[in-house]
Amino acid sequence: MTKVSMRVNGKAVTAEVEGRTLLVEALRGPLGLTGTHVGCDTSQCGACVVHVDGKAVKACTMFAAEAEGAEVTTIEGMANADGSLGVIQQAFQDHHGLQCGFCTPGMVMSAAALLKDNPKPSEAEIRHYLEGNICRCTGYHNIVKAIQAASGQDVAIAAE
Amino acid sequence: MYAFDLERPTTLADAIAALKGEDAQALGGGQTLIPTLKQRLAMPAKLVSLAGVDEIKGICRNDAGRLCVGGGTTHGEIAAQSDYPALAALAGRIGDPAVRNRGTIGGSVANNDPSACYPAACLASGATIVTDRGEYAADDFFQGMFTTSLAEGEIVTEVRFPIPEAANYQKFAQPASRFPLVGVFVARFADGVRVAVTGASEGGVFRWSEAETALSSDFSVGALEGLSASAEGLITDLHGSADYRAHLIKVLTGRAVTAAA
The missing domain is CATH 1.10.150.120 ([2Fe-2S]-binding domain)
Structure with a gap:
């Protein structure tokens, strides 16, 4: 297990991950952000799209450890500050x-x-x-x- | 996925060192390798992610006017450059936007999928594939389905493209995978025309030399009249027969010539 640190929706977070842990698994598991979905797990459906350093990526086709130091935005980060819909x-x-x-x-x-x-x-x-x-x-x-x-x-x- | 160690070097020297271990494998953007790992079709002990190696990223023109594309450059970045429009158009139609933000040209040419787009661009352009150990002409580099000149642990650091006077890539996409059922890249240089075909052959990307000869003396669709691509050695699968693919080669070559002219 290694420790990965990143900023998710503006907040600094850390998670313990294996080499094979996918970014989406880290988001939905230890980080508890279940808004990002896994539809196909074969990089085709796009339900898991998040932004990494401002670019859309399929979180099921990137390792969590590769997001070390990255700025990640998920669907949970898309609402307005007061909680209303973006x-x-x-x-x-x-x-x-x-x-x-x-x-x-x-x-x-x-x-x-x-x-x-x-x-x-x-x-x-x-x-x-x-x-x-x-x-x-x-x-x-x-x-x-x-x-x-x-x-x-x-x-x-x-x-x- | 089987378990493996993941290393994230930030310099090329560290990446080369990390790949010296047994069963170590380089990881480019992972858009092919990660799905392969999920299916347990690969079982490396160690993956060396090249995503943090900035020195193999980026695009520039060298003194000889060639477009030098770092091996770690993504399809999205290649699609955004304007020095070689036919290459940009090819890159912009690989996969989908999220795939293009991760997948790299180095990973694609190292994998040499028989239906990948870049090998056609490399071969038709007469590109040079540069690694941490040397340089290969595209004509020597692609050696058949999923086979290249790369040795264990060798890293594609750059691909150098001579820029043609005119060029175009035509892809007949298989609608589910969006890989080319057949893809044809036509490039016209001052000293002749090169035509490379991907997706079609059991042997991977290849040059259609009869069309090259005809187009070098007359760069028009008419020059292709009377020619037919041979179906021998072409792929037959549920998406199309070898004869169908042979037919597509000629049709797409014609379309590429029209679009480039």
């Missing part, structure tokens, strides 16, 4: 961007990464960016709408 989270609620909610943590984290690089993405850019996030409920339309809304753009998708 802009992207609120847009997902307003536009019914979730049904069962399992993929939502990863969707919100990917959306946040996209909007940081590209504040006004087109519908096509949003869909392309979400290639690594799978949702089995919504058919994606309302997720795309929610991200358009969160970016301050008109929500307009032809196929309703």
